[in-house]
Amino acid sequence: MKQLWLFNQINSDLQRVEKELTKFVETDYPILQDSGIHLLTAGGKRLRPAFTLLAGKFYAYSLDKLIPVAMALELIHMATLVHDDVVDASLTRRSRPTVKANWGNIVSVETGDYLLAKALILISQINHPEVSRILAEVSVEMCQGEIQQIKASFDVEQNLKQYYFRIKRKTALLISACCKLGALVSEAPRHQVWALGAYGHSLGMAFQIVDDVLDITAKPSEFGKPIGGDLRQGIMTLPMILALQSFPSGSPLHELLRKADKTDAEVAETIELIKGTGAIDQSMRIVDAYINKAKKHLQDLPKVSSRKALEDLAEFIAIRKF
Amino acid sequence: MKQLWLFNQINSDLQRVEKELTKFVETDYPILQDSGIHLLTAGGKRLRPAFTLLAGKFYAYSLDKLIPVAMALELIHMATLVHDDVVDASLTRRSRPTVKANWGNIVSVETGDYLLAKALILISQINHPEVSRILAEVSVEMCQGEIQQIKASFDVEQNLKQYYFRIKRKTALLISACCKLGALVSEAPRHQVWALGAYGHSLGMAFQIVDDVLDITAKPSEFGKPIGGDLRQGIMTLPMILALQSFPSGSPLHELLRKADKTDAEVAETIELIKGTGAIDQSMRIVDAYINKAKKHLQDLPKVSSRKALEDLAEFIAIRKF
Numbered sequence: 001m002k003q004l005w006l007f008n009q010i011n012s013d014l015q016r017v018e019k020e021l022t023k024f025v026e027t028d029y030p031i032l033q034d035s036g037i038h039l040l041t042a043g044g045k046r047l048r049p050a051f052t053l054l055a056g057k058f059y060a061y062s063l064d065k066l067i068p069v070a071m072a073l074e075l076i077h078m079a080t081l082v083h084d085d086v087v088d089a090s091l092t093r094r095s096r097p098t099v100k101a102n103w104g105n106i107v108s109v110e111t112g113d114y115l116l117a118k119a120l121i122l123i124s125q126i127n128h129p130e131v132s133r134i135l136a137e138v139s140v141e142m143c144q145g146e147i148q149q150i151k152a153s154f155d156v157e158q159n160l161k162q163y164y165f166r167i168k169r170k171t172a173l174l175i176s177a178c179c180k181l182g183a184l185v186s187e188a189p190r191h192q193v194w195a196l197g198a199y200g201h202s203l204g205m206a207f208q209i210v211d212d213v214l215d216i217t218a219k220p221s222e223f224g225k226p227i228g229g230d231l232r233q234g235i236m237t238l239p240m241i242l243a244l245q246s247f248p249s250g251s252p253l254h255e256l257l258r259k260a261d262k263t264d265a266e267v268a269e270t271i272e273l274i275k276g277t278g279a280i281d282q283s284m285r286i287v288d289a290y291i292n293k294a295k296k297h298l299q300d301l302p303k304v305s306s307r308k309a310l311e312d313l314a315e316f317i318a319i320r321k322f
Numbered sequence: 323m324k325q326l327w328l329f330n331q332i333n334s335d336l337q338r339v340e341k342e343l344t345k346f347v348e349t350d351y352p353i354l355q356d357s358g359i360h361l362l363t364a365g366g367k368r369l370r371p372a373f374t375l376l377a378g379k380f381y382a383y384s385l386d387k388l389i390p391v392a393m394a395l396e397l398i399h400m401a402t403l404v405h406d407d408v409v410d411a412s413l414t415r416r417s418r419p420t421v422k423a424n425w426g427n428i429v430s431v432e433t434g435d436y437l438l439a440k441a442l443i444l445i446s447q448i449n450h451p452e453v454s455r456i457l458a459e460v461s462v463e464m465c466q467g468e469i470q471q472i473k474a475s476f477d478v479e480q481n482l483k484q485y486y487f488r489i490k491r492k493t494a495l496l497i498s499a500c501c502k503l504g505a506l507v508s509e510a511p512r513h514q515v516w517a518l519g520a521y522g523h524s525l526g527m528a529f530q531i532v533d534d535v536l537d538i539t540a541k542p543s544e545f546g547k548p549i550g551g552d553l554r555q556g557i558m559t560l561p562m563i564l565a566l567q568s569f570p571s572g573s574p575l576h577e578l579l580r581k582a583d584k585t586d587a588e589v590a591e592t593i594e595l596i597k598g599t600g601a602i603d604q605s606m607r608i609v610d611a612y613i614n615k616a617k618k619h620l621q622d623l624p625k626v627s628s629r630k631a632l633e634d635l636a637e638f639i640a641i642r643k644f
């Protein structure tokens with residue numbers, strides 16, 4: 001697991017989440033065990049559990065209550081990743097082959113279902129009606145976002161509203177839930193649960209836009225997956241939609257973005273065209289706006305150390321390279 | 323929806339389940355709406371909701387409590403079907419093209435996830451810790467069964483224990499849960515919840531064995547899916563495992579069952595070899611044993627009309643042709 005310095009104050013607790021997760025997904029079924037552990041050890045930043053713990057830090061911080069919630073959130077996240085890889089036909093993620101690449105669609109579908117079922121076990125143990133309801137609602141919305149993404153792929157006519165609609169469901173709602181639920185099970189006052197949810201929402205939007213920008217601008221060695229993945233899959237991201245606005249319809253950029261099987265040279269050409277329009281800077285200005293919004297939502301919260309961590313995290317999102 | 327005459331006493335209630343299900347899976351997302359409705363209208367016998375309602379009939383029958391449970395169970399069942407179709411690469415089910423055949427793997431994965439997420443919404447509304455726990459545990463076991471099936475495919479060395487292990491997870495546990503939960507939310511005494519669960523378990527085992535026999539013996543026009551599907555997918559079923567015992571290892575039957583891409587002629591030859599061993603009759607005797615066991619579990623239950631229906635249902639399982 002990559003340790004972010006931003007998580008210093010919860011490092012040992014995050015490690016406990018990690019240990020419990022590993023133990024919890026253990027199974028006697030060799031394929032499932034291998035694919036599950038492969039996913040877990042592929043790491044990721046454990047951003048979601050971190051948000052839950054940091055949100056809990058404001059109030060009656062109880063690891064016993066927070067850990068199952070953090071685990072359920074990470075399991076839902078992992079399950080959607082492994083299912084999205086079937087959907088997106090992705091072969092690498094976080095610099096490693098995906099479950100799909102190693103074991104194929106079949107095992108990917110089952111691994112995702114298994115992780116979701118394990119999340120369900122945790123949810124039933126947590127036994128908190130509002131936690132269950134929020135996780136259920138987020139799960140439904142996430143599917144709708146994914147379906148929308150499939151439907152809108154290679155559609156160069158789509159607008160910004162559709163894009164925001166999609167990334168809200170793809171990323172922001174779950175991160176928002178992480179913050180909200182961390183506060184909720186720590187007995188935070190109602191309006192602060194809401195504020196933390198709003199923080200997570202804005203931060204999640206920023207996070208996804210940065211991800212979409214990095215797909216065009218990152219160094220492959222730092223990014224952990226091939227550059228131009230969205231371009232190849234026909235996922236229209238903010239920089240693409242903004243760049244398209246600089247050209248009349250039917251332009252070379254329109255044609256390239258619409259094209260299903262792009263050659264490497266075409267991907268490179270598309271990237272150059274997008275960069276040339278200033279759409280990257282424009283996108284990063286929108287990121288900044290979301291970051292500022294996120295930080296504003298923190299202002300009404302108690303001035304404890306995790307507030308500083310969440311502020312720093314928001315700053316970090318905008319400058320991250322991976 | 324095919325109406326079974328056995329469900330006469332709950333027909334109007336089953337129709338309400340059907341109506342509520344259709345309303346509940348409705349979404350503004352065209353692809354999801356189409357694939358969801360396609361699955362729903364493909365029908366099936368709605369066996370699982372029927373078990374839940376019939377189990378509830380013994381006690382404090384409350385449709386308001388039973389319907390969400392019945393719906394959640396049917397949604398979980400439908401989700402596993404649509405995901406299994408990705409896994410099995412099935413192109414027809416119940417005489418109609420599968421979601422996978424019409425929309426591909428991507429939409430199948432998302433449709434299944436969507437149905438599961440909707441089930442989660444119901445579970446959170448039902449807000450009954452034991453219902454949540456049982457459904458979560460069954461979901462985990464079902465994934466493990468499916469994984470086991472993948473692992474054991476084309477393996478002619480597997481034994482009966484492995485087969486029973488698998489069909490328990492594939493079918494029996496969910497049917498058992500249907501009966502158990504119907505009783506549970508209707509305030510049945512503890513030991514009767516258990517008895518209904520045991521009934522459902524035995525009946526589910528019988529049901530799956532009959533399904534496996536029909537895959538070899540059925541008339542395609544009655545069966546709703548192509549004959550020999552298990553043979554082609556390398557799923558080793560009871561009649562196959564029993565038939566293999568009549569031959570030394572390395573026999574033509576061993577070779578045929580081990581072969582991945584069978585021609586139509588090879589499938590036909592395999593079916594004839596299996597039929598020739600008496601494995602079909604042997605399998606049906608095992609079905610009868612399960613049916614008798616199922617009926618025995620009913621004996622301690624109140625003598626109400628639904629007890630007769632569950633007995634008849636058990637009888638019907640053994641003679642069904644579809």
